[in-house]
Amino acid sequence: MRIESLYSHLSDHLFINFLNTIRHEYDQTTDILEKKDVDEWFSLMKDEQLLTDRQIEKLKEAPVSIHELQSFRDRWRTYLQHSSNELPIDELERSTKETPLSFELSSGSLVPVPHRGGTDGFLSLLSFLMLQAYENSTFSKVKNCDNPTCLALFVDKKGKRKWCSMKVCGNRVKAQKHYDKKKAES
Ligand SMILES: [Zn+2]
Incomplete structure (x- = not known):
């Protein structure tokens, strides 16, 4: 099964696609991180x-x-789903301090590159x-899909979107x- 087909929708935010690596469909929960190689996920994000x-x-x-x-994913899914709570932003700051990033120009955009690879670099x-x-x-625009059985999060830019994917949910x-x-x- 191709990795794309494990997603109900792909976001234009890398972190949303990361948070959506857990999916529930037809009474079955799929953890994309477990099912697929992280390298395959990186390739999809490159595409x-x-x-x-x-x-x-x-x-x-x-x-x-x-x-x-x-x-990390499950913790942040919980934080964002209960947005009334104070978000532990210091956790994010700590990660970027522990593994700093530098910025490289690529096709006119600044691209953040962590100083180390692996878990620390990815989390940074x-x-x-x-x-x-x-x-x-x-x-503040991250929302849960209105389909009660769907786990997908998405960014509701205009405040009108109800579903992760109109086609699916x-x-x-x-x-x-x-x-x-x-x-x-x-
Ligand atoms: Zn959905």
């Missing part, structure tokens, strides 16, 4: 133009601990992107409502 060759080359310099990534890069998202208020919820209504009528 989506969310990681550059240089960043991937750096990240691959040391091994990545799936366990640590899962723990994610933390940096999340600090940016916090700074530019993207965090929107249609499914509408079909279910239609079915329930018909059933109630008969």
